């Protein structure tokens with residue numbers, strides 16, 4: 001496992017299913033950055049992760065319009081950040097990002113690439129639109145935990 005894995009999905013349900021598998025495998029303290037253009041499917045993937053973590057459908061994962069952070073309770077807490085409207089890094093500090101990311105929950109960050117300083121993470125996922133229904137997801141492991149997770153994720157996908 002090189003630390004990079006390419007996956008392709010046809011339709012939102014497949015992207016959600018991939019996210020769900022990650023949610024099932026996620027361990028405490030996991031930080032995942034989601035990158036890619038507007039409307040490519042970052043939140044869709046995050047919805048799958050929430051499902052895999054056992055978050056109740058009564059606490060739906062949405063693209064927050066004003067909030068930068070939504071918290072959902074599952075097997076582990078899920079911290080869903082959307083930094084699209086973030087103006088300064090201080091705002092991120094005000095949200096308590098460091099405490100959250102170093103804690104025992106699972107942290108997902110949409111639009112982390114809007115920050116000039118890269119955020120530490122275990123995994124970065126770059127989504128790319130192929131056509132109306134198809135997406136390419138490039139998983140890049142950034143540390144040991146990310147590489148292990150990726151090996152499990154890719155292994156699980158290959159045995160489907």
Ligand SMILES: Nc1ncnc2c1ncn2[C@@H]1O[C@H](COP(=O)(O)OP(=O)(O)OP(=O)(O)O)[C@@H](O)[C@H]1O
Pocket residue numbers: 009010011012013014015036037038039040041042043044045063110132133134135
């Ligand atoms: N293969 C696919 N994977 C994910 N979404 C898909 C796919 N095919 C079509 N879609 C559609 O693309 C849209 C993805 O929206 P979503 O809110 O998840 O994107 P986003 O990257 O979070 O956008 P934003 O940058 O505004 O937060 C949905 O309308 C979904 O139905």
Ligand SMILES: [Mg+2]
Pocket residue numbers: 042043044062063082110
């Ligand atoms: Mg979104």
